Amino acid sequence: MFQAPLLDGIPRDIAAVADYAAYARRRLDDNAWAYLDGAAADELTRGWNRRAFDSLALLPRVMADVAGGHCRTTLFGRELPCPILLAPVAWQKLFHPDGELATAYVAAALGVGMVLSTLASCSIEEVAAAAGQGGDGPRWFQLYLQPERSLNEELIRRAEAAGYEAIVFTVDASLNGIRNREQRVGFQLPPGIEAVNLRRPQDPDDAEGFARRERSLAEKRQRRGPSNVFDDLMHCAPTWADLDWLLAKTRLPVIVKGVLHPDDAARAVDQGAAGIVVSNHGGRTLDTLPASLDALPAIAQRLGGRVPTLLDGGIQRGTDIFKAIALGASAVLIGRPYLHALAAAGPFGIAHVLRLLQDELEATMALCGVDRLDRISTDYLKDPSFRRTDA
Secondary structure, eight states: OBOSOOOSSOOTTOOSGGGHHHHHHHHBOHHHHHHHHOOSTTOHHHHHHHHHHHTOEEOOOOSOOOTTOOOOEEETTEEESSSEEEOOOSOGGGTSTTTHHHHHHHHHHHTOEEEEOTTOSSOHHHHHHHHHHHOOOOEEEEEOOOSOHHHHHHHHHHHHHTTOOOEEEEOSOSSOOOOHHHHHHTOOOOTTOOOGGGSOTTSSSHHHHHHHHHHHHHHHHHTSOSOTTTTTGGGGOOOHHHHHHHHHHOSSOEEEEEEOSHHHHHHHHHHTOSEEEEEOGGGTSSTTOOOHHHHHHHHHHHHTTSSOEEEESOOOSHHHHHHHHHTTOSEEEEOHHHHHHHHHHTHHHHHHHHHHHHHHHHHHHHHHTOOSGGGOOGGGEEOTTOOOTTO
């Protein structure tokens, strides 16, 4: 799984977040790399995520007094040092022996928000304990809806008890798209890495409990039609009724992740969602979806500031964060960038990535003549509707 040791320091040639990818590739085997760096089908959406930022030019204002400026923000009553959160990513022990524990520790130490995946390779409680040792950063729990209602409720209760402060309900990944890279290497989880939070502690025997669930799913399949997608894989896909159920089952704010259409964003908020994450899942589910950044302005306009609107997809620079906020984002999530750093340099790599992005964001703000996040607007973008075809 690991082909080289962790870096024992940050090399001089890592001057930007994107520089970590090459070091991560040298350290990870083909199996782990295919999962981390791959996307669906022809990976067009992933490329569009990046090009959307690259094709949007800044329009700075000069000679502004920005002394004393900062990029702090507040989400759900918590002050963050910068508008960056670590997105939920499964099975992080693929990239570092400590997996999500390392991520949680450094995020908490820096006061940065972390979102823990349902498919984490470390338990909800272990991650909370690691975060507690690091500091007091906010942590959220991401929920992939499971076939059994009781398991979903159990996950929610465990997250609440362990001090997680929000539930991120991911609604756009009911089934995986065709990930060509994973298919080519025959991706599989190595021994000892699994989605540990989906074990059922109340089952006297894990194997027996798993077999019982499989029999239940098989019975459901027999009552359905012949389509592998509609009649099998999508039988437990989240619906609007499931959002109502989740809102009734938790006292925590529920943030709906995976929204690209303004009507869906508005409906989620009308039903009680406390926030929206505009996301195309990093291009990992359905290819040729629009770039998240391109979907953001219409959603932000439709919601009109009723709830925080976050952006996920393509962030690699502080200028990217500035552009996202200008188009209506309250904060952003990063995924692959911090995992490249985790794989290459462990927790120190994640800390370095967050420092780089915050420094770049503050420099962008200062050079554009802005001293607070809430003063960033489309006034600082050159024709935000313009997209270069050669980008």
